[in-house]
Ligand SMILES: O=C(O)CCC(=O)C(=O)O
């Protein structure tokens with residue numbers, strides 16, 4: 194591997210102390226009771242063993258076992274010199290199509306590990322989902338990739354795997370008993386297990402103070418049975434004080450790690466252990482973890498027997514198959530720092546680290562697949578690289594190949610929280626538009642150019658209203674805006690206007706006057722204004738009195754007539770015919786304008802609007818109550834409302850009224 198490439202260098206706070214102390218007190222459990230053919234069954238001793246394992250799982254999340262009944266021949270052979278040449282020969286490299294075999298690009302927390310590995314599964318083939326995509330129901334098979342040399346490798350590995358599997362399942366039985374469950378409680382999960390083994394080789398490292406053999410992590414499966422040679426380097430994070438302690442190799446012992454799956458099954462009675470591997474400048478090191486994993490179709494969730502009202506489930510169920518497929522596909526390559534995959538992968542959707550219901554973080558991202566809010570992986574990075582406004586910019590530059598991420602921060606009643614976003618923005622004079630190289634005839638530019646500086650200063654002035662329509666949003670610049678209420682209105686209007694005798698002869702050039710509803714302002718039409726203008730029409734969005742940016746105060750208005758005055762003033766001044774559009778209470782305003790300026794109005798559109806009678810505004814209530822309003826409210830936001838549109842040809846009003854009712858999704 195040569196000199197230390199920056200990809201291997203750990204952030205300062207995660208660099209190892211090479212002088213770490215080896216401490217006493219790490220549980221060392223003698224399994225001779227269950228393994229010796231000569232031992233007489235002693236229920237009390239057995240109970241003691243179960244309790245010892247239970248305590249080790251609870252207090253440490255790991256322990257060592259001796260007299261485990263395995264001959265240790267297998268591990269000696271695999272760790273020993275006869276097979277080391279495996280690493281120096283040509284390796285069968287894994288790729289995206291085949292995730293097993295040799296590779297040396299494993300990354301933990303986005304930093305490359307100083308090691309090379311050879312992976313093989315216990316079941317041949319191993320059945321797994323074809324992709325991490327939750328919607329994809331297809332399955333695929335993983336096959337081991339055995340090298341031709343050394344020839345004895347395959348047999349040695351397979352034999353070793355069988356031996357350790359036996360031990361791992363026995364330990365699961367003891368753990369089940371310790372949790373007060375039947376001994377065979379976990380058996381069914383491992384019927385079609387996805388367990389695999391890894392031959393780890395840590396070459397000597399010129400800068401062991403900067404890099405790690407494996408960065409800090411927890412094993413994702415149920416249980417790990419680890420064999421190591423006598424070089425040492427494994428460190429575990431002690432639960433009592435968070436100090437990293439070195440695990441001194443014990444001859445013929447296996448190290449047992451509690452994995453994330455047990456943490457979830459036990460509803461956190463046992464917690465998986467964080468660990469890492471230190472490398473050294475002189476000696477290479479070998480180790481063989483056996484990861485005991487459930488069948489891919491397992492939904493991992495707290496066991497029913499271990500939850501109740503006092504102790505509710507701390508995790509949401511997640512698909513083991515989706516989780517492991519994602520892991521396998523992503524861990525062997527560099528993950529970009531700004532990476533959209535976390536919101537689309539089971540790892541972050543429902544992996545044990547992330548599905549924790551009471552996640553202390555606060556940042557949530559909206560998963561693109563289904564719009565659900567989920568916490569991203571905040572636990573492991575010291576610098577949290579969130580995706581901010583800069584990504585809106587990326588969205589446009591990439592012509593939608595990358596989409597910006599919607600996110601939010603939830604607060605909690607106990608802890609305060611701090612964060613420091615760094616927004617990477619272009620120069621103010623930048624005209625943001627899809628890059629030429631990424632837009633062509635087949636894939637046309639999806640955004641119109643806009644001036645970053647103008648956008649940015651507008652945002653700065655209005656950012657306190659992040660969710661209000663007044664805040665300029667990316668959708669302003671979209672070329673082909675998604676059909677919405679606005680587009681619908683224009684299409685509807687033009688269709689109907691063509692039908693009406695008095696419609697302008699050239700419907701392609703109209704002047705729309707938009708009148709907002711109560712408590713709204715001209716800003717509420719921001720989408721429609723953009724749309725109408727970009728369709729080549731004139732548009733005026735008015736603020737009624739004391740609304741939007743109109744300087745008057747509501748308390749100073751003496752009558753409804755004062756409130757409607759800005760429209761009257763406008764109508765007086767305007768040349769030619771206009772199309773009036775009123776929303777909600779704005780219907781009252783346009784009704785009055787229709788009374789006064791009939792010759793200046795070609796069409797009036799009432800959008801869920803009050804519509805007073807043409808002769809007498811006071812007949813308003815009667816008219817309104819005869820209209821059908823369908824209204825569907827969901828908590829916190831209106832997702833659906835009935836749009837009630839009445840198009841009136843004013844001059845023929847007594848002859849013809851068109852009422853159209855539709856359902857439309859309105860996004861505020
Ligand atoms: O090599 C070791 O001691 C531990 C390796 C490990 O933690 C892993 O591969 O998951």
Ligand SMILES: [Fe+2]
Pocket residue numbers: 410411412417468482
């Ligand atoms: Fe591990």
